Amino acid sequence: KAGVTQTPRYLIKTRGQQVTLSCSPISGHRSVSWYQQTPGQGLQFLFEYFSETQRNKGNFPGRFSGRQFSNSRSEMNVSTLELGDSALYLCASSLARSTGGTGELFFGEGSRLTVL
């Protein structure tokens, strides 16, 4: 079974630009969560999608948005990039508890964003 796939793995942007990151979950997983990881703030929850609906959202500004498609693939977008947005963005999929899962998250390898 293929794991969680994130693209691109590395990217460099400049301040003010926008970026879109993509995540393909494990087949059969309908829940996709996004996290931002930085040395200073650690792992911070961005949002979670299930069946194309955002069910949960962390404490991030509106510049951070996401969506989920009918095939469970998800994208997140960051607009008007700031230097502080430089981070490793991790996507994780899971079999939702409501469908028999235990909430375990399966992570991709991440997309490392550098904002110059």
Place this chain on the structure above:
Amino acid sequence: AQSVTQLGSHVSVSEGALVLLRCNYSSSVPPYLFWYVQYPNQGLQLLLKYTSAATLVKGINGFEAEFKKSETSFHLTKPSAHMSDAAEYFCAVSGGSYNNNDMRFGAGTRLTVKP
């Protein structure tokens, strides 16, 4: 609201010594608890999980953790450290609404193993 506190951002042990990484949680409902490991430039990999079955949970790579409700703790241990155990370890809690995956992570503990 649920949260996780990991005591010690850095832990250093000698190869062959006991590894003990501490985790305390707070949750308004019985939680699910997890330990993940992260190697450089990689995502997180599940080590073990507690989901209200046995309180002593065995995971991969010789790690285990014990859920102690009275102490709200879920410490991770390994009897004998190996050089390959050097990584960052995250404790996580998930609970709350049955329909939400709202996993929250601790700040992480970086484990160094000295030869």
